[in-house]
Amino acid sequence: MLEDMRLFATIVEHRSLNKAAERLNLSQPALSRRLARLESELEIELFRRIGKRLELTAAGQVTYEFALELRRFHGGFLQKLNAYKSTEAPLATIGASLTTLQTTLPDLITAITEQHPNLEIKAITGKSHEITTLVKERKVDFGIVASAVIDDPAITSLPLFDDHLILVLPRSHILLERTHLEMADLHGLPMILFAPGTWYRTMTDELFRAYKLKPDVRMEIDSFEAIIRLLSACRAGTLLPRSYLREQVLLDNDLYLVRIRELEETNRTTSIIHGDPAWLTPSTRFLIEETKAYFARRANQRNE
Template identity: 50%
Template sequence: MFDDLDIFAAVVEHSSLNRASRQLNLSQPALSRKISKLEERLGVALFNRYGKRLELTEVGRLTYSYALEQRQQRSKFLEALSKYKEGEPKLVTLGASLTSLQTTLPPLVNAYMEKYPTAELKLITGRTHEIVSSVSEGKSDIGLIASSIQEPGLRCISLFEDQLRLVVSEHHPLNQSTKLTMDDLSRLPMILFSKGTWYRRLTDDLFQRCGIDPDVRMEIDSFEAIVRLLPTVNVAALLPKSYLRPQLLNGGGLVSLHIKELEQTQRTTCLIYRDDGSLSTAARSLVQVTEEMFLTEREK
């Protein structure tokens, strides 16, 4: 009956059996028989016939609306089906820490969506141990974490090395120094990450080992907020190198300064997923894009 509904809709849209028969590549008598057969099956008249002119009955208008709905639903179904046949990825659940969300994730998502524009990403955020558990328990297909782990049942792929850098306004006095040490941070007005965050623990540990007591003016857990505030309040901050892209520094009037001791903050960002072969097509595609993006860059 659904094919007959398509034929019926074509007759309505062409307002003529003759024009519809040419478009459908059917003879006019064959087309008339199909319309009559459809009316018999439905038990109603779909057209009022005035010679060669056809006029929809009230139930004919209702049937035409239903035929259009069926056409749209079938089109959506066939489109979705073709994607599965072609192996195009659909939904993938990605777990990421807040750090990865602000540094690694934006360029990765852009690269993935550019290659698979109809794919769907669901994001789960949490701390590193929460993301590891989420992937282990199957709540997330893939995880991005700011550390390297050895966890039974999980594969861990190192993507890139990262470390903290001192960031100040281009007009800050420290930007005029030829060589900086950790001693330059003592009593220096700074914005630090909020207490309890991974980066705050990292910086507190570094300050303690180096005997540094900074002048903490603000505590914030948003990279973007810190970057926006640096030129305004003329303070310094320690931010991950991976976040400090050229367009961010140049556009914000900021500079990234090297301090030898900050190399002690180096950590590895990794991709994790279950190694039991259960990855979906979508998840495998995201793993492939991630490896191509970061591992290729690392080999340059």
């Protein structure tokens, strides 16, 4: 049926058996026989013969529309099938939690696209449980979330790196006149915090409750970059994931990292998650392996 529809559509588009036969590299009698056989199978005339001219019947028009739809469907099928034959994909869709989007995804995308300049990457953001759902529904190729998914048999969760919170202060902050800071020093401290709803803010609030701290929260913002840029102007501190705080970010904003033992114990594992391995295309498996290798290299560099 697929081949017959292809021949039929070619006849319609060339409006001539002779021209269509030439395009299809068939003889005109052979093409005529194929058309007659199709009409016999469908038990209806597809063309009216007006001299040497062919004119579609109403049934022929419906059949032509079906042939076009079949052509589009077949093309899409072949395109998807081809992804299982190659490790090079034209498009990758990554799901990322909001924290991950700001802390780790930019550098990862830069590294991947440097290796694969023709690759287009689409990122979909959401809360970790939302990204997990997208992975299960195969709406993203894989996800990167600041957690581990261990209670869902439909999800494979692989750790990438551990992260923890760290206190960030402007270099001119009065607290830095002291040689040692403790959790108690956060009580009453003017702070700019991330907006509620992420693992990072949830962990921050849990810390405050556990140590009975009430910082002076001046702002709640859903952008790490905005928080960083406002700290000096507001003479405030913040708690941020260590993974976000590159040296250049600190230098550009005249900030200082303060080590507090209890904060370093706030470990959170960022993981890559994907669905049933049987559904992964070679290109997706390849990108997953490259992502794991990228974070392994970063870990080795930090340990050197």
